[in-house]
Amino acid sequence: MARLNAIERELSLESIRSSAATPTSSSQPAVVPEAGSQTTLSPEQIEAAQKAQEAAWLEEDIRIINEEWNCYIADGLIEGAELDDLDLLRFWTNMKPKYPLLFRVALDVLPVQASSVPCERVFSSSKETNTLRRSQLSPAMMEVLQMLKFMFRSDRMDFNDDWLVREDDMAAGDPKDIVDQQVLTSIVRATLRHKDILGHHYK
Known part of the structure; x- marks a missing residue:
């Protein structure tokens, strides 16, 4: 009888240990294995450990x-003939292994335009092309129209071309005759250029 009571007590202790080791809800403390043993950490302790790791x-x-x-500053400035022959792209390509972080900054800075005026002109021109009535243009057609617009504007007639009188021309004869001749020549050239453009468009 004593033997049976001892077995019963042993089974009861094992059941209590197993139930205590098994979590019953999500609010149970987390168990983190460390060096062959188990250490119980609360959620607050885990959060504090994560913050400490992030701070480190x-x-x-x-x-x-x-x-x-500090290493970049210690290298000093590039001056003299070396500065005259400096190629920024090649310089930062060669310095990438030495300054990997500054190299990434250079990749963001070097492509920046020195002036935003050309970019603004492109945006304004594209806005005039892509109006509300032509809002369904494909990217390829938009590119074609922009290139055609640039080509046509480059071929505009300039009636002021060759109107400047040089000092040698002024000393060679009557200034009025020289100016009249230059005006006539400019008009003829502009007319011929205009005819060539029209002929090219209507071919």
Whole structure:
């Protein structure tokens, strides 16, 4: 009888241990294995550990950036003949292994236009082409129309061409005759150019 009671007590202890080791809900503490043992961490402790890890990573990133920046400053400026023959693209391509972070910054800075005026002109011109009545143009057709517009505007007649009087021409004869001759020549050239353009368009 004593033997049966001992077996019963042993089975009861094992059932209690198994039920305690099995989580019953999502609010149970997390179990993180460490070095062959199990350590129980609460959600607050896990969040604090994650924040500490992120802070350590941020500190390491700042250290790496400062080291690369200080090394770049220590190299000094490029001056003299070396500056005259400097190719920015080739320079940063060669410096990529030494300054990997600054190389990425250079990739963002070098393609920037020195002036935004040409870009604004392109946007304004495309807006005039892609009006409300032509809002369904495909990208390919839009490109064709923009190139045609540029070509036609480049071939516009310039009635002021060759109107300037040189000093040698003024000393050679009557200025009035020279100016009249230049005006006549300019008109003839513009007319011929206009005929060539019209003939090209209507072929």
